[in-house]
Amino acid sequence: MKKTLLLLLASVMPFCANQAFAEPSTISYAKKNIEVVIPKNPGGGTDTSARTLIEFSKDHLPKGVIFVPVNKPAGNGITGLIEVARAKLDGYKLVMTTVELAMFPHQNKSPVTYKDFTPLVTTIADPVTIVVRADAGFDTLQAFIDSAKQQPGKLKVGNSGMGGDLPPRRGEH
Numbered sequence: 001m002k003k004t005l006l007l008l009l010a011s012v013m014p015f016c017a018n019q020a021f022a023e024p025s026t027i028s029y030a031k032k033n034i035e036v037v038i039p040k041n042p043g044g045g046t047d048t049s050a051r052t053l054i055e056f057s058k059d060h061l062p063k064g065v066i067f068v069p070v071n072k073p074a075g076n077g078i079t080g081l082i083e084v085a086r087a088k089l090d091g092y093k094l095v096m097t098t099v100e101l102a103m104f105p106h107q108n109k110s111p112v113t114y115k116d117f118t119p120l121v122t123t124i125a126d127p128v129t130i131v132v133r134a135d136a137g138f139d140t141l142q143a144f145i146d147s148a149k150q151q152p153g154k155l156k157v158g159n160s161g162m163g164g165d166l167p168p169r170r171g172e173h
Contacts, residue, residue: 038069039077053096
């Protein structure tokens with residue numbers, strides 16, 4: 001099944017990557033609709049990305065076969081991840097996931113990990129940055145780090161909080 005799924009979305013990678021690939025071909029294994037579980041609420045970034053990928057991929061399915069997006073945000077998306085991890089290995093159930101797949105097992109929030117899945121395509125590049133006010137006096141990351149070391153406890157840092165991409169380390173605030 002892993003090879004089948006790999007072939008499935010590899011055919012649409014030209015639409016999702018910054019590199020040029022060969023023209024995608026029609027997926028031949030699909031005889032029925034393919035469910036795409038989106039473990040987030042409708043309208044958010046993950047949902048929009050999944051539906052965009054589905055839109056650009058639909059012409060590469062056999063006639064009469066479609067991708068069916070299904071939002072399953074329960075349990076902060078864990079319910080959908082578990083469902084797909086335990087699904088029949090036939091290529092008819094896919095999941096669109098985010099960084100939480102790597103984080104939740106370490107927070108004892110999920111019994112499934114990235115090891116339960118085979119990644120097929122990256123659709124979102126969401127770089128994380130450190131920014132400071134223009135007049136802060138830091139030109140480089142190293143200057144920022146050096147200043148923080150020279151003034152323990154004086155530097156204030158904000159982030160998206162627990163469960164975000166960069167949760168605070170114990171004792172930081």
